[in-house]
Amino acid sequence: MVAPHIPPPCNDPPDIALRKKALRVQCAAALRARDVERDQGIIHQLEPLLRAHAGPIACVWPLPHEVDLRPLCHTLAHTGITVVLPQTPPRGAPLVFRQWHPDSTMLAGRFGTHYPDGPIMEPALVLVPLLGFDRAGNRLGYGGGYYDRTLAALPHAARIGYAPSTQEVAHLPCGPHDQPLNCIVTEKEVIRFG
Template sequence: MLAPHSSTAPFCDVLLRELKAEARGAALARRAGCDPALGARLAERVLTEAPPPAGAVVAGFWPMGQEIDIRPLLLALAERGHAIALPVTPKRGLPLAFRRWRPGEALAPGPMGTRQPASGEALRPDWLLVPLLAFDRAGRRLGYGGGYYDRTLPGLPEATAIGCGYAAQELPEVPAGPEDWRLDAVATEAGVIRFDREAQAAG
């Protein structure tokens, strides 16, 4: 897991919020033209190029709206024997919790349109599939603004975090502050992009 980072240019809080809001608008516009069914291609890419290690507990997410559909990947990983967890959204300001989910099990409505296990065993993931609105080649991720993954990932220092999105969601640079955490890799329908931990820590 990569340490929190600042952007290449330091921003004051107000400017950073404005830059993120602008980037979110651009990212949503890019995503609007994408087909969630490209998730099947993303699954093929991950299984071929960067599968989780045997026995890893995998945390995924249930796609919303135009998010790329990673359910084909979750089903394939479950068939390979991985325990699958889905996030449970807590009160704002807290990190995510994760509960086991098995294919076919019903999900309950969660906050902000999410779907989550209503009950089940709490799991600590080794390998996380992370939703995003945008990413860049430095491993920076732009989320929806709730900060849930930025609070969750520091508590999982040995886990691998892989952002999931469309290739069209890549930006030249994602605005980021000191509390934003980088990803280890990003998976899209075009392939898996890995990031250099040592170079990022130095930067």
């Protein structure tokens, strides 16, 4: 992915940063305690949305406690859709996406992530893992700002957040660099915005 510029670091004002920090603790605990059977329902809701796109589609290789989209990656690849996965660069830069296929060699990345040993490609659609979300479309990540910088660098890419319904909170604070989503997908529904 080549961006014309690197967006600024995603530093929230102190009051918003403190509220997000407290919510991250709550949402991380809910994610770890969830019934992982919900993951299949999320994939079931995502599949028809993704089949409408030619790709490349940016999926996510999960960390141990995250929603596992690997079955979805395989399904998309077997239907001929190009799948890319993120490589996490040093802090302050947007994610880099590399082409993945079922036979790809996976390499160890930063923060316990894995990415394929494939060519760099720019996605047309980005799936965004959510630690938390609200009905207004606000989202909560891990706090590194990677997806905010990435989405800012890809203004024309479709953006779909996904999370178990257990991750919904009544209200999330929104910082000046938070990037909006087109929709959020849970195992129960697709919540659309704009």
